Amino acid sequence: MADIQRLPVLSVTDLVVLPGMVVPIELDEAAQAAVDAARTSSEDTLLLAPRLEDRYAAYGVIATIQQVGRLAGGAPAAVLRAGQRARIGVGVTGPGAALWVEAEPVEAHAATEHEKELAAEYKSLVIASLQKRDAWQVIDTVQRVTDPGTLADMAGYASYLTAEQKRQLLETPEIEARLTALISWTKDHLAELEVSEKISDDVREGMEKNQREFLLRQQLAAIRKELGEDEPDGAQDYRGRVEAAELPANVREAALREVGRLERASDQGPEAGWIRTWLDTVLELPWAVRTTDATDVTSARAVLDADHHGLTDVKDRIVEYLAVRSRRAERGLEVVGGRGSGAVMALVGPPGVGKTSLGESVARALGRTFVRVALGGVRDEAEIRGHRRTYVGALPGRIVRAIGEAGSMNPVVLLDEIDKVGADYRGDPAAALLEVLDPAQNHTFRDHYLDLDLDLSDVLFLATANVIESIPAALLDRMELISIDGYTEDDKVAIAREYLLPRQLERAALDAGELELTDAALREIVANYTREAGVRQLERLLAKALRKVATRMATDEQAERRTIDAGDVRTYLGRARFTPESPERTEVPGVATGLAVTGLGGDVLFIEASATQGAAGLTLTGQLGEVMKESAQIALSYVRSHAGELGVDAEALDRSIHVHVPAGAVPKDGPSAGVTMVTALTSMATGRPVRSEVGMTGEVTLNGRVLPIGGVKQKLLAAQRAGLTTVFIPARNEPDLDDVPADVLAAIDVRPVKDVAEILAYALAESGTASARGSQHAAA
Structure with a gap:
């Protein structure tokens, strides 16, 4: 067993150093500490090991510091010569800030005959690879190496090996195993080089062929020019099409100019294709075609x-x-x-x-x-x-x-x-x-x-x-604006009768004589199964009912003419999806019914207000925009400043007040909820519920003036669909009532107002009801 040495460790990433290699290493703080420790305590010797992501390296090389200086960019660096392979042991203490470990050098042994045979085979593969790159100086160096272990470790310079493969070589002390792996990897590399060379040769041959064809075509074009036949095929056809087409003068001039470019362009170049596509587009446009308008x-x-x-x-x-x-x-x-x-x-x-x-x-x-x-x-x-x-x-x-x-x-x-x-x-x-x-x-x-x-x-x-x-x-x-605000209930029934029902009868393969859908049934579907400005959902429901009728006829051959009346709608469409909810929502104080316009048309908006014990403040929820948040602040300020006139105890407003607009997942914004918020806050403070049949829209100022808003027609249509009978609008919006259908005005009592106090005087019910007293008690 070799003597165990205590050495500082220099770890490097993205680089695997094998014995015999000389490499420059850029020094960071940890590497500088290792170099300093080696120069002062271990006779310029340190352990150079790769830094691994998944585990600590088991092997490294004992390297000698050859030179310390700086790189061309100014960064500190050291040149190291890798010596003997060493097995890394346990960490030990040592001087300086470097990490010290015990390193056991791996002793080399005399090469066996089998290892020499493997070395010869590997050397021939390396020389074949170097010959493809004309690296003759490197080939001479490889030829002079006779030791199998040294030859195997020279693979550290091989550019075709990955860092993982080089790490495997470092951690394989057996020469036979290293040479066997290298032979396999080098054979794979040579096979890839052969494929790449074949592809390059094919591409080169194709380019030479194209160049030869281009030269021949140029010669052919010159011969045709000498013979007076200088029009290439296709260009003459485009020139004839342009001259025969009815084109404006400027278009004809531009098209002939492009035809000239096409005649001069090579058929093999991309420009010819672009010009042909442009000419096709121009010739396909109907420059001289105009239909005659009907005059009746x-x-x-x-x-x-x-x-x-x-x-x-x-x-x-x-x-x-x-x-x-x-x-x-x-x-x-x-x-x-x-x-x-x-x-x-x-x-x-x-x-x-x-x-x-x-x-x-x-x-x-x-x-x-x-x-x-x-x-x-x-x-x-x-x-x-x-x-x-x-x-x-x-x-x-x-x-x-x-x-x-x-x-x-x-x-x-x-x-x-x-x-x-x-x-x-x-x-x-x-x-x-x-x-x-x-x-x-x-x-x-x-x-x-x-x-x-x-x-x-x-x-x-x-x-x-x-x-x-x-x-x-x-x-x-730039445009002339025409608003289509939606349909009334009578309009929808008429549209369903005249347009939607015949179309759906045809799609369901039903004859008009096989089914009768009464106006009462249509009105029931419109009133209680849809809440929309248009008629798309209405058409879907009609299609659903007709599909069920067709299914019953298919399963009952004796079925006679069917009649769907108002009482039969539930059988075909299930329970009603919509019922008037304003009475239920406004039966307690603090809830008012407002009107709004969304991308889907007019809609009813319920605004709720409540108060709890706590520091005076205003909380707003319901995903409100900045405009509606300001409306809530203005509404609260108005109620506080006019508390005496409204019959409100001023102390009742010095609590934590919460204003919420349900459907919190839907963003809401716009200047039309001010009067509704004033009404909700006043209702909450007085304990008087808001009349269920009353709706309102309009913005309010700090002194109670009601400002005009937009979308009056859409809001009134929504009020009719929701079953409201009295709607307050700003007085300055009264001219907009000319656009509202007469049947809507007949069904709704529209009241233009200038001051929000006029709304409060009518909209708030008396506080004697049980629901109002119960709500007031709960708020207190």
Whole structure:
């Protein structure tokens, strides 16, 4: 057994040093400590060991410090010469800050004949590998090595071995095992080199073949030029197509210029493919195709009325547009092209009210082609303007593709979900739409891919959106806003009878003679099974009922004509999903019924207030936005400042007050809940519940003035659906009642007010009810 030595340890990462190697080591704090300890206490000798992630190294090498200095970058370093392999023992104490261990050198033994044979085989493999790299100086060094152990440890310099493989060699003291592993690894490396060389040779041969073909084609082109046959195949065809096509002068000039470039380009180059794709796109666009608009205004209105119930504003606007164009045509005025001859209308309303399907009806009424462009989730400006031709896989934008799909230059283009357009690092699509939708600019719309002026002035653009606030102001300024706020109960029954039921009967393979769905049943479904501004859920419920009818008929061959009345609806659709909840929610003091507008239309909003003993303060919950939080603060300040007038004990408000708006998972914000919060706080403080049939909307100031709000029509429709009979609105919103259907105004007592005190005087019930006394007692 060799003498055990006590040495400082220098651990290195990402490097495995085998005996015989000379390596430079950059010194960090721990390595510097080991070098200092070696130079002062162990005669410039230390133990060099790899630092492992999964375990401590079992072996290292006894290295001698050859030189200490700095690297070219200025970092301290030391040059070490690795000597004998050593087995690492237990840690010991030693001078300095270095880690000291016991190291047992591994003694070398005389090589056996088998080991010499393995060494010879390995040497031949190493020389073969070095010859492929023309490393003749290294080959001479390898040839001079005769000791098998030394030859095996020279693999530490091999670049094709991984750190894990080198660590295995370090921890394998047996020469035969090291040589066996090295022979296997080197054979694998040589096999990989052969495959790589074969691939390189194949690529080189392919490049030489392409170069030879290119030279021959160039010579062929020169011969054709001398013979006067200098038109390559394909370019002549494109030139003929361009000359035969009906193109505007500027487009024809640009197309012929590209044909000239194609004639000069090599068929093998990528440019030829790009030019052909561009020419195909230009030639496929309907530059000279325009449909003739229908001139019969009465027939156009009849088509719109047949396809959609209600929507008077939209129908009137389309008929006006058609009437103006008809008169211009009669007087010989320009009706095609020119600035400002187009129209851009934005249909804003909740889902399911018929915005998207209205576009098809408009196109049918005008006699134009129709194309829909879905903008929901579009975040790349190139989707609108197209990609520049320098990019691989470049395409024109959606507007150009829509024109090509429509097959005419004056289609009806529906820009669906324009409020869902986003923006990121790829640009802002909404900004790119500004030129498209501006009637004063879109006669020279320029797509990045085409790089040609495209006249969009005669295109009828229709845009749809759910929420007007999500549309950028600059884009909204380019459009004519038309609100579609939703349908009344009578409207929904009429739509179900005229449109939805016949469509679902056809889908369920039922004849009108096999089933009768009464108006009472339809009204029951509308009133108690849906709560929506549109009719999508209503159509789903009708489809569900008809599927059940078809199933019963399939299982009962004797079934006769079936009639579904109001009392049968539960059989087919289950229990009612919605019941009036305002009486239940407002039977205790501190709860008021407000009205709000969401992306799904109008909705009823219950605001709750309570007070508990504790430090005076206001707690707000229900995921409220900044505007509603400010409304709550203003409401509390108003009630405190007018406590005497409202009959409220001032001390009752000097407690911990909590205002909550249920449905806390839904974000809520907007300036329309101020009066509702005042009413809820006053109800809580006085112990008087709010009348269950009363709803309200409006913002409030610190002195009690009721400020105007938006969405009056949608809120009143929601109030009707919720069963409210009295609704307070700001007095300055009274002109908005002109847009509210007459049947809604007949069902609801709408009261315009200027001061919130007028609402409190009517909305708060007397405090003599049992529920009010019980709630007041609980609050105290």
